[in-house]
Amino acid sequence: MRLKMLCLPALLLMLQAGATEDLLQFESAEQQQLYRQLTAELRCPKCQNQNIADSNAVVAVDMRNKTLELVRQGQNHDQVIDYMKQRYGDFVHYQPPFQLSTVWLWLLPLLAVLTLGFTVFRRSKASQTTAVDDRAEPEDLSDVAAQLQAMIDEASAKARHKPEE
Amino acid sequence: MRKALFYVPLAAFLALSLFLLSGLFSDPRDHGSALIEKPLPAFSLPDLQQPARLVTAADLKGEVTLLNVWGLWCPTCNAELGFLTELRQQGVRIVGLYYVQPVDASFGDTFDINQLRLDVQDKLTEQGDPYLMNIVDEKRSLIFDLGVTGAPETFLIDRNGVIRHHHVGDINPQNWPKIQQLYQQLQQGGSDAP
Structure with a gap:
């Protein structure tokens, strides 16, 4: 601790020496x-x-x-x-x-951003169409349900006839 | 169309790799010179042999010349002296531009052109003397105007005093043929210009 206390003024002196050098x-x-x-x-x-x-x-x-x-x-x-x-x-x-040989420094980031933006735009559009497909699903399901119901009806009809044989 | 899009990142990656690969073979010191096709800047500096005589840009005109920036303090320049002397024997006109390093007056250093002349004489008798004359640029003013970043550097100057080529680093048997080609072109065809 004492060493540190001694170091501090020395450090301050050094700073001052650095400041007086190269005075413009x-x-x-x-x-x-x-x-x-x-x-x-x-x-x-x-x-x-x-x-x-x-x-x-x-x-x-x-x-x-x-x-x-x-x-x-x-x-x-x-x-x-x-x-x-x-x-x-x-x-x-x-x-x-800004000249012909350096124009890519500005064009390249711009192109990258545009390409990325375009990709993101297309992707979000694509996921929107899948969402539409999802909504179509209940209709298909009710179709399947109707088919299932028909099968159940058929099976139970057969079961009802069976004991009589 | 979708398949093609799949290869876009790969193509971009390959292009970037090739670009970075080419960087491995480029010379970071080679960043062009602003003075190509420009006349030698005006100057008036002492001749090392006769400091009273001032050399000007007009003194370099008339013949195709290599202006070689060098200094005794620079080891590569000293290594280059032998080959440059061979070139002089082949008839190449070489003028030295002596790069004086800054002297620190607070250490009691002073610049003494007479002492420098003796030191240079010693060196050149030992290693070979490629120079028609040596221009001493104590304040590095011409050196600054020429865009010199260090030593050795060499400028190829045509008959009309126009800078045609700026070579950074030493001239050696490996890189001389390229400079020689330019030199010979200028010698053959340079006289028709005004």
């Missing part, structure tokens, strides 16, 4: 927000699936610095993204562009 200066809160958004959206071209905020690869650090520079110049979100795409291609942005 922004003119406004909007620019800071934009920088955070951009570094989260831009993908490190060297790493497998890390954004540039998350990576310390040289190219990711260079891209962060360039993003900071462009944001400080007052460029907006799309301008910075375009700047990066001109150099590192569409790969660099986590939001893929």
Whole structure:
């Protein structure tokens, strides 16, 4: 317990040390927000699936610095993204562009939902027709009952005649 | 009709399996280059041999050139030097773009181009010198404009200074024939363009 008590202030000190490292200066809160958004959206071209905020690869650090520079110049979100795409291609942005080669990203889920919807619709229709069949059954049953009754009548008639023989 | 519908999930499963299977054979580093068919970005960077002389994009025009991004710190680049030297002996024009890694000033590191020249000279006398010249990109500005993600990477540039191919990774006897084909096409047919 005492050890834990000692650890806590040490941990707090560590947090503070981490916070003073890499202190970036922004003119406004909007620019800071934009920088955070951009570094989260831009993908490190060297790493497998890390954004540039998350990576310390040289190219990711260079891209962060360039993003900071462009944001400080007052460029907006799309301008910075375009700047990066001109150099590192569409790969660099986590939001893929809508074009012929990427159209399946939108079409495929849509097709899947439509196919599923169609299947479910057909199935529910099919079960409705079975329900109609079920309702038809009592008529058939009364038919069977009539036949049974006839058989019983016949048998009992025979039984009535038997003792006389 | 109902029978055919029965096979739809199977077909979908097979299609998905084939798609995922093809992923096993694809190279995750290969995600295309944004600069194909675009002119070499403008730059003005020092020549390693004579730092006072600034090399520009115009200096690379006139002949089909391989622009090879490399650095002493990069083991694959060093391994590639031997084969590139062979290519130079066959008459391929190779220009080096030296990738300077960031120096951390807070550790007292500084960049010294004269020291770099000596180190590079040592390395190239030892391993072979494939380079017509070396462009030093201290701030990685041209490297950034070219969309370079690391080293080694090589650009095939035609006579008019237009980038025709971007190769990520080393050039070796296995993958050279493909690049060579492009190189020879450009050498034969590239002169009629303006």
